[in-house]
Amino acid sequence: MRGRSGHSGPSVSTDAGTRPATTATTTPGRIGDSPLRPDGTLKVTGEFAYASDLWHDDMVWGVTLRSPHPHARIRGIDITEALTVPGVTAVLTADDVPGENAFGLEHADQPVLAVEFVRYEGEPVALVAADHPETARRAAARIRVEYEVLPAVTDPRHAMDDDAPAVHRPGNLVRHLQLRRGDQSVTAPVVVSLDVEVGMQDQAFLGPESGLAVPAEDGGVDLYVATQWLHVDQRQMCLALGMPPEKVRLHLAGVGGAFGGREDLSVHVHASLLALRTGKPVKMSYSREESFFGHVHRHPAWLTYEFGAERDGTLVYARARVLLDGGAYASSTAAVVGNAGTLGLGPYRIPNVAVDAYGVFTNNPPCGAMRGFGCVQAAFAHEALMDELADAVGLDPVTVRQRNGMREGDRNITGQLIDSAAPVAELLQIVADLPLPPQRDADADLRALPGSVGNTTHGEGVVRGVGYAVTYKNIGFSEGFDDYSTARVRLEMTGGEAVATVHTAAAEVGQGLITVEQQICRTELGVERVVVHPKNTAVGSGGSTSASRQTYVTGGAVQAACVAVRDVVLARAAASLGREVSQLRLDGEKIVGASGEVLTGLAEVLGEDAVEETREYRHRPTHAIDPETGQGDAHVQFAFSAHRAVVDVDVELGLVKVVALDTAQDVGKAINPDAVVGQIHGGSAQGMGLALMEEIVVTDGHVRNPSFTDYLIPTILDMPPMQVKVLEYADPHAPYGVRGVGEPPTISSGPAVAAAVRAACGRPLRRVPIRPEHITGT
Amino acid sequence: MRITTTVNGTEHEVDDVWAGESLLYVLRERMGLPGSKNACEQGECGSCTVYLDGEPVCACLVAAGQAIGREVTTVEGLATEGELHPVQEAFVEAGAVQCGFCTPGLLVAAHDLLERVPDPSDLEIREALAGNLCRCTGYEKILDAVRLAAARQARP
DSSP states (O other): OOSOOOSOOOOOOOOGGGOOOOOTTTOOOOBTBOOOOTTHHHHHHTOSOBGGGOOOTTOEEEEEEEOSSSSEEEEEEEOHHHHTSTTEEEEEOGGGOOSOSOBOSSSOOBOSSOOSEEOSTTOEEEEEEESSHHHHHHHHHTOEEEEEEOOOOOOGGGTTSTTSOOSSSSOSEEEEEEEEESOTTOOOSEEEEEEEEEOBOOOOOSSOSEEEEEEOTTSOEEEEEOOSBHHHHHHHHHHHHTOOGGGEEEEEOBOOOOTTTTSSOSSHHHHHHHHHHHSSOEEEEOOHHHHHHHSOEEOOEEEEEEEEEOTTSOEEEEEEEEEEEOTTSOTTHHHHHHHHHHHTTOSBOOSEEEEEEEEEOOSSOOEEOOTTTTHHHHHHHHHHHHHHHHHHHTOOHHHHHHHHBOOTTOBOTTOOBOOSOOOHHHHHHHHHHSOOOOOOOTTOOGGGSTTGGGOOOSSTTEEEEEEEEEEEEEESOOTTOOOEEEEEEEEEEETTEEEEEEEOOBOOSSSOHHHHHHHHHHHHHOOSEEEEOOOBTTSOOOOOSOTTOHHHHHHHHHHHHHHHHHHHHHHHHHHHHTOOGGGOEEETTEEEOTTSOEEEEHHHHHTTOOEEEEEEEEOSOOOOOOTTTOOSOOOSEEEEEEEEEEEEEETTTTEEEEEEEEEEEEOSSOSSHHHHHHHHHHHHHHHHHHHHTOOBOEETTEESOOSTTTSOOOOTTTOOOOOEEEEOOOOTTSGGGOOOOSSHHHHHHHHHHHHHHHHHHOOOOOEESOOHHHHHTO | OOEEEEETTEEEEEOOOOTTOBHHHIIIIISSOTTSOOSOSSSSSOTTEEEETTEEEEGGGSBGGGGTTOEEEOGGGTSBTTBOOHHHHHHHHTTOOSSOSSHHHHHHHHHHHHHHOSSOOHHHHHHHTTTOOOSSSTTHHHHHHHHHHHHHHHOO
16 A cells, blocks of 8 residues: 555456445545545535635725627727726726736736737726626726727638738747658558547636735735646736735635636736735636636647558558647647647557647637647547448457557557556456446336437437547646646644644645545555645645646655655654664554554654655656657656447437446556546546537637536536446556546547447537537438 | 525625625625535526525525525535534535535535435436536536435434
């Protein structure tokens, strides 16, 4: 259970859907256990303070005025009338940004408040603070902005045309990733190809973007905000506010889900500007409609793929072209192109490859990070094409994937050695062998049928289909990024009890990182009571809560800080006991000798002192890829998952009921097995949503469905039971052998669902989300 | 406008309420009860579900004035004397809480279901909770939690 695991066989295969609930009081709570999350009770009593719950004496409300146009020149802004509204305390425009009027995750290319141009519908133009949110909204409506509407680039397929208007200078290309490997003129006896289109998905986290900015006596600001990475926010805020980091202090407020949508700034600079101007605490909280304009989305994609294979289905070559619509600002587009290009052919052995992946600027909503980015879009293409290949060579979908599946020791399409487990064939076999749901009864409950209580069918016209998909995803940041986390751990006696306090800035967004931090401290320090310090910028960066990286990287930092604390404690104990440090260990608040005998208590060693250590953890370095060939060790770790979907489709009405969505995933080491399964369930649901219902509909640069009435996410009636099998092939390079968990299920579930619907209705279905008219062909 | 409402057994009186405010806004911003959540504020997500005179409603769709003189129970009122209600306990223990933003509304909806149907089938659970969106869990552990709470209530 402790220390680094070697590379060994799977040790857990749990159907955790039937796992009995544990009891809180008797759980030791070390790694490999599933202790309850420390914020659980606060969350079920309503006491947990989410960003939108914050309140401060004398606070005022901030709102944002946004552009109604996808592309326009701002001729002038008149705030006079807005300022006369009783209750209004400030109205700000671009002129009021004290620092550089620019922010952005990778490139600071987006104005904090629009200056001269607006480049997408919803771009922030002005801010209002008032004593009531409705007053602020009404005042914002009285700001007069004179726009000259400009031609907009709204079809990314033409964004790089010579006559396309430039969204930015020098042009509309964000990144082109070119990858060439092996023989470019090779041919094959079997050739299959297709075009696939993927719609724009929204993260649809439930907690709206919110924050409370409190002006401080030193002229700086304290911002309490829901985010995924406090320090990258701080860096951007310092630039825009023209302040040093010590005056821009961020504190993580309760986060109501994230899924990539909180990587970019939302209320941060705006609320701070208003607070600094008014001298009052300012709360901002988006409505759901504003939220659809207030964060980036998953890139819609257009993919053209071709596989060449031997007659037995063995892949000879793959060619792919991927186009991603980045919208009006860069955000994470370059990294999304990086993933789509380097991983976009899936977990297969392919000797000869040509890939071109493009991200472009348009006047559509900006797109950026969402769970599984780059791989989610590509998987719909490579998995649909794998089924085509299966048909062409007369194999079943599982066998053709197993025949081509990546194995440990292979090199992927960038030439990178896969140097830990790659159980593609095994994962597929596991899902294929799981029990299938029973055949539908002739008198099935309406709620179990497509159309449900809409009473659209009693079973007539309903056809069952089964589909498979498999994926792999990079874990952590790639292509040479200095990806690290910091942890501070303190051990002291409080009221006669040993207490460890763990302080990181790594964002807890619901996934359970705080539980993992506690488990690691308990494991390494042998104490029961672990306090998780509030997350803020008073400690070094925890890196981003994204790329499935926190248990790995922040987990590694917490482990390192614990080991450092333990070393100090044991050195002190060794000195006072007159023994070698190597003969001592720390367990259950005791210093224990080599044969388990208790030598002294932790209380005696610590006395009144606290031992505190801070450590940074970096995973193995990654490297930039070659600009001509795309070759290189771009990634640090790969995680694999497979899904099998079973659907009932009313082929006459185009309605789908997902009957089962089963999965197997290698997680390296399950630090918290229950939480791992929870991640897999939730990720699977989001993938299914993209396959069947989730799309931000954008026409001519305008979002047509910015609400939960019209943007549909799966309900409990839409979700099927899910069997989950977890493999633990430890990665010898990662702390405890862990492998990132959060993203793979979002990647492989959607293509499996799409394949199942295809199998049921017999149509090619080259676009997701699949709509009823695609199924019926009407 | 003055609003006088009994919330979780205690009478609350607040002044200067703008007529356009919802019950949800008044609970969250004027009464210091932010437990009910504001995920959509248009009656689609269920995160603001509260009891109004014993009936579960979306507090975002109730004008504050409509709550005058009525009894409201929110997630803050489910526990009694510091003891979690079995539904709350089950949500924590079953892992049905991740980010937890949907949880307050789901707890009220599940509480209401178990009051009406002490031993619900899975389909009954799914139908009863279909108005409550969750983005984190895929709902599997929410079903586990409701089953667990039902079993515990049947065998106290």
